[in-house]
Amino acid sequence: MESIKRTVLEVIYAVLPIILIIYILQFSVLSLPIDDVIQFTIGMILISTGLIIFLLGIHLGLLAIGEDIGTKITLFGNLWIIILCGFLVGFVVTVAEPDVRVLATQFDMVTGGTISKSTLIISIALGVGIFVALALVRIIKSIPIRNILLASYALVFLLAVIVDERFVPIGMDAGGVTTGPITVPFILALGLGVASVFKSKDSATDGFGLVGLASVGPIIAVLLLGVLH
Amino acid sequence: MIEVIFTAFYDIEYTFLEVLRAIAPLTVLFIVSMVFLLETTREQIIRVIVGLLFVLIGLTLFLQGVYTGLMPVGEKIGIVLSNLSYSWMLIPLGFVLGFVVIMAEPAVRVLNYEVEKGVGGYITQNTMLITLCIGVGISVALAMARVLYGIPLMYLLVPGYILAFILTKFCSSTFVAIAFDSGGAATGPMTVAFILTMALGVTSNIEGRDPMLDGFGLISLVALAPIITVLLLGTLYSMIEKKNARQYEEV
Numbered sequence: 001m002e003s004i005k006r007t008v009l010e011v012i013y014a015v016l017p018i019i020l021i022i023y024i025l026q027f028s029v030l031s032l033p034i035d036d037v038i039q040f041t042i043g044m045i046l047i048s049t050g051l052i053i054f055l056l057g058i059h060l061g062l063l064a065i066g067e068d069i070g071t072k073i074t075l076f077g078n079l080w081i082i083i084l085c086g087f088l089v090g091f092v093v094t095v096a097e098p099d100v101r102v103l104a105t106q107f108d109m110v111t112g113g114t115i116s117k118s119t120l121i122i123s124i125a126l127g128v129g130i131f132v133a134l135a136l137v138r139i140i141k142s143i144p145i146r147n148i149l150l151a152s153y154a155l156v157f158l159l160a161v162i163v164d165e166r167f168v169p170i171g172m173d174a175g176g177v178t179t180g181p182i183t184v185p186f187i188l189a190l191g192l193g194v195a196s197v198f199k200s201k202d203s204a205t206d207g208f209g210l211v212g213l214a215s216v217g218p219i220i221a222v223l224l225l226g227v228l229h
Numbered sequence: 230m231i232e233v234i235f236t237a238f239y240d241i242e243y244t245f246l247e248v249l250r251a252i253a254p255l256t257v258l259f260i261v262s263m264v265f266l267l268e269t270t271r272e273q274i275i276r277v278i279v280g281l282l283f284v285l286i287g288l289t290l291f292l293q294g295v296y297t298g299l300m301p302v303g304e305k306i307g308i309v310l311s312n313l314s315y316s317w318m319l320i321p322l323g324f325v326l327g328f329v330v331i332m333a334e335p336a337v338r339v340l341n342y343e344v345e346k347g348v349g350g351y352i353t354q355n356t357m358l359i360t361l362c363i364g365v366g367i368s369v370a371l372a373m374a375r376v377l378y379g380i381p382l383m384y385l386l387v388p389g390y391i392l393a394f395i396l397t398k399f400c401s402s403t404f405v406a407i408a409f410d411s412g413g414a415a416t417g418p419m420t421v422a423f424i425l426t427m428a429l430g431v432t433s434n435i436e437g438r439d440p441m442l443d444g445f446g447l448i449s450l451v452a453l454a455p456i457i458t459v460l461l462l463g464t465l466y467s468m469i470e471k472k473n474a475r476q477y478e479e480v
Contacts, residue, residue, distance in 0.1 A: 010338065013332070014332045014334075017329040017332065018326075018329055018330060018419075018423070021325060021326065021329060022306070025306070025322075029309075029310070029313060029318075030306060030309050030310075032302070032305060032306070032309065035232075035233050036301075036302050036305060038233045039233050039236060039237065039297065039298055039301070039302055040298050040299070040302040041298075042233065042234060042237040042294075042297075042298055043237065043294040043295070043297055043298010043299050043302070044294065044298060044299075045294070046237065046290045046291070046293050046294030046297075046298065047290070047291050047294035047295065047298070047299070047419075049287075049290050050286075050287045050288065050289070050290030050291030050292070050293075050294060051287065051291055052287070053283050053286050053287030053290065054283065054284055054287025054288055054291060055287070056283050056287075057279070057280045057281065057282070057283025057284040057285075057286075057287055058280065058283075058284065060276055060279055060280045060283065061273075061276035061277040061278075061279060061280025061281070062277070062280045062281070062284070064273075064276070065259065065262075065263070065267070065273070065276075065277055068267050069262050069266065069267070072262075072266050072267055073266070088258060089258065091254070092254035092255045092257075092258050093255060095251055095254050095255075096251040096252045096254070096255045096288075097251075098251075098288055098291060098292055098295075098418045099416065099417055099418045099420075099421045101247065101251065101292065102292075102295060102300075102418055102421045102422045103421050103425075103448070105296075105300075106300075106421075106425065106426065106429065107445075110429065110440045110441060110444070110445075111441070144402060145402055145405055145406050145409070146394075146397050146402065146405055149394075149397075149405075149409060150394060153390055153394075157387065157390075160383065165442065166439070166441045166442060168382060168383070168446070169382050169441065169442060169443075169444075169445035169446030169449070170441065170445045170446075172382065172386065172445075172446055172448070172449030173425075173445050173446060173447070173448035173449050175413070175448075175449060175452060176412075176413060176415075176416035176420075176421075176448035176449055176451060176452035177416060177421055177448060178413070179413030179416065180416075180417045180418055181334075181417060181418065182255075182284075184413070188410075208403065208406035208407050208410050209405075209406030209409060209410065210410070211409070211410035211413045212406065212408075212409025212410045212412060212413055213409070214413065215409075215412065215413035215452065
């Protein structure tokens with residue numbers, strides 16, 4: 001009960017300032033038609049309600065299972081099983097990621113459907129899957145995070161030079177949107193599960209870095225999509 | 230009035246179907262791993278079913294609000310603001326919006342919580358949150374400047390990432406990992422749906438701006454700024470730690 005109350009309050013505190021800023025703008029410089037203001041307000045109510053229900057759903061059941069899967073797959077001790085599971089989890093959570101959908105919708109709107117919404121979503125999901133798998137291997141083999149990040153970003157900037165420049169901004173953005181409200185708790189839980197079994201030097205901290213790596217994958221994937229296009 | 234309420238729920242069945250399709254692979258993965266991998270208790274099964282139902286309903290309402298409320302109005306706000314003679318005010322407004330929107334990101338909350346738990350309270354949730362808010366505020370302000378003046382994305386990203394990789398030299402690897410995590414987590418649905426839409430509205434209204442080149446890219450700047458701020462925080466922490474260690478030796 002206490003956690004429900006906290007979630008509700010957290011969301012309200014988070015959403016109220018945005019509504020206030022828009023209202024202040026409305027009365028100072030915007031002067032939009034009243035219908036737009038109502039439309040915005042209803043949208044914000046839907047968003048807050050949705051956010052509360054969504055967060056409760058994540059905390060009620062999904063996070064614990066994510067951690068269980070992470071712990072369980074490492075018990076097999078087979079690197080390939082871990083890689084496969086990391087890939088699968090990364091892929092399925094990205095397909096469910098709201099930010100990815102919103103960005104793909106905007107991309108579709110701007111380009112008029114040169115590249116379909118689902119092609120973009122699937123490339124992003126493939127990128128995340130591959131890099132979550134890579135991140136799990138990193139935890140198990142205790143590879144320094146800095147080295148992997150440096151190599152990945154070097155590849156990103158190399159691809160950015162080759163590809164049609166119009167693909168660079170959307171590619172870079174794809175990296176940011178993958179890591180939203182489903183992906184973050186989920187792959188963090190998975191990583192912490194894997195790290196706790198493989199108690200390397202400091203197991204807790206090695207669970208981190210997953211989200212960061214997961215955001216490089218889709219950049220590379222979308223830039224490659226641009227090269228192929 | 231009634232028409233507006235109608236608009237808000239327009240095509241909600243499509244949003245519902247979209248979310249259903251979006252969480253279907255996840256549901257399959259859950260079922261498969263619960264059947265073959267985990268020794269699932271009755272309680273866990275109930276938890277997962279309720280959890281998935283909540284996610285389904287929550288995401289549908291959320292996306293519906295984004296599609297019918299935030300996106301269309303966000304674009305209009307962008308257009309109106311870029312028409313102003315003092316359109317430079319988009320830059321400070323960007324700072325405020327970035328600062329405030331990041332407080333609304335559920336992913337940031339989850340990350341802060343996991344970070345505090347993971348490092349045993351060494352970094353409090355509030356320190357993380359304020360640091361992220363300032364970082365994102367600066368990046369949205371920069372993104373707005375970019376849209377207004379047509380600065381190429383790479384002019385900001387390349388120096389930014391070089392700075393980030395230099396800073397990683399001075400931080401512990403815990404901070405490096407957390408920093409790059411926070412970059413990704415900071416860019417949630419609110420940033421994408423509201424701030425990016427606003428920026429796309431601005432690009433559509435200023436002559437010579439291409440939304441593909443000048444509008445998109447905002448998210449990547451939002452992702453970069455927290456990386457740098459958290460790394461700065463990390464550098465500060467390791468400096469304090471070193472100072473404390475020296476004082477300890479002296480005593």
